[in-house]
Amino acid sequence: MDSLTIVAPMTPMGVSAVAALRVSGTHVRDVVRRLFGARAAENLVPRMANLGTARDPQTGKVLDSLLYIYFEAPNSYTGEDVLEVYPHGNPLIVRDLLQAIRSIEGVRLAEPGEYTRRAFLNGKMDLTQAESVADVIHSANRAELENAHRLLSGALSKKIATLTALVKDISARLELDVDFAEEEADPDFSGWKQKFENIRESIKGILNSFRGKANLSRLPLAVLYGAPNAGKSSLVNALLGEDRVLVSNVPGTTRDFVEVRLFLDGGEIRLIDTAGIADKATDELDALSMKKSREILDEADMKILVVDGNNSAGNKEGVILSEAQAESKDLKPDFVVVSKSDLAANVIARSEATKQSLDTSHLNVSSKTGEGLDDLKKVMNAILFKKSENAEDLWITSEREKSCLEEALAGVDRVLDLLEKNPAVELLAFEMQLVRRALQSITGEISSEDILQSIFAGFCIGK
Structure with a gap:
């Protein structure tokens, strides 16, 4: 890290x-002196908001009237002197202000992540908190965000620190035995196996909690499906509160899936409106549309069957889906929505076989009046964002x-193996040094330039 002062948009x-x-x-x-004048620099008070007129240091041109706050080292995010500037959010102003500050010597x-690196x-x-x-910033749902805040507050750091302290203590005792190996009898390792097994279980407990960022970044997928003209597209628009999907009274308007x-x-989810699924395709395009709908249902985290509640109980085609379709595994819903509740009594007509295969909860919903929309969102939230049994995990x-x-x-596994086969104190001490260094690397107590570069290169420039 060089000694130059850095600037970037936040x-x-x-x-x-x-x-x-x-x-x-x-x-x-x-920077304060060049932007706001000598008096402003002399009268700086830490953590006090100031209103000033920023001028270009080279031309004296007015850049903006804005607020700025000074944070004196070490009581700042980076531990250095920090200035935060809050101009109006016009990109032209931001660009000119950034260029003006960069023109100042020093x-x-x-660079990406440089503030957090400093x-x-x-x-x-520590390094776990920095990561x-x-x-x-990037958590996609509330559970991930809460976990990120726990990590940032040092919850993991405390666990690692406790483990590291225990390992350091054991290492010190082993190394002491190595130093005086010629003067004393062979060390007594009775009871040590349990200590190492406890350390092993603690490490495994943390390791087993790993969740890859690739999986965490995947948004949950809810898929709406059902017969043509069941009201799926209208339901999507009603849930979003805006007309995003084309709606028509003509069955089969939606030919391809629409994702919003x-x-x-x-948190945020992916919601897909699929083409209607009927017993028989009307043409080749209709067959392809239904095939695509089935493929998307295979990927769904939640299948929502939309039923036209305005159909009569005597409709031979069935209000939901045919019995053959209902018995199909890929079409078995997690939840049933009875649409158009403002138009009919919403009686779901089913044969006995259909009742058994679609034995699930349902909810009356009206895309026109808004009836049931809030309840539907609660159901979706409960299924797609299941809470952990222990909120502190x-x-x-x-x-x-x-x-x-x-x-x-x-x-630790090698140490346990040595205790069984060859409890030489020199070998045990060496292995515990490796364990200690691995744990210290987690929090950055031991780190290299290459590791730091790889970590912070993925950050945004302003962080």
Whole structure:
């Protein structure tokens, strides 16, 4: 890390009411002086919001009237002097302000993740906490976000610190035995096996909580399906609160699936409106549409059967699906929605066989009046975002942390094997050194430049 002061936007490009830029380093006071004048730099008070007119240091041109806050080292995010600037969210203003700050001697554009990297190097957080910053930003649902906050607050760090302290204590005793091996009798290892097994179980417990980011980043998928003209597209529009899908009274309007994003209390999901599934295809295109609908249902985390509640009980085609379709495994729903509840009594006509194969909960819904929409969202949220039995559980998402834990676990396994076959104190001490270093690498107590580069390269520039 060089000694230059860094600057970068903290907010994404685009028009907004307010934008934000962060400056961090030894030249922060000089930045304030060049932008707002000597008096502003002399009267800086930490953590006080100031209103000022920012001018270009080269031309004196007014850039914007804005708020700025100064954070004095070490009481800042990075542990350095920090200036946060809040201009109006016009991209032209943000660009000009960024260029003006970069033109000041000793200031450069920040690299991806450099603010958090400086925070780690200055002791404001350990490496597990630094990695969790990205999880806080990119969490796709509430459970992931809560887990990321637990990691950021140091919940994992405390577990690793407890383990590391125990391993350090054992290592110190082993190394002491190595130093005085010629002066004393063979060490007594009775009772040590249980200690190592306890350490092993603790490491396995953390390791087993690993959840890959690839799986976590996948949004849950809910699929609406049913007979043509059952009201699927209207239901999608009603759930979104806007007309996103073409709706028509003509059956078969939806020929291809339509995917949208829907926000529930637990997080964002993918919601798909499929082409209607009938007993027989009307043409080749209709057959292809139904085939695609079945393929999408195979991927669904939640299958929602939409039934036309306005159909009469005497309809020979059946209100839901035919018995053959209902008995098909890929068409068995997780939940049934009876649509158009504002138009009919919503009597679901089924044969006895259909009743048995579709024995599941159902809900009356009206896309026109909004009846049942909130209840449907609650049902979807409960199924797609199942709560953990223990709200305090945490999981790790970092492949690097997983690799370190696997290395530590392998070391403990070798120690247990040595205790059984060859309890030489020198070998035990060496293996425990490896275990200790693996655990210390998790929190960054031991780290290399290559590891830090790979971690922070995936961060956004403003973080």
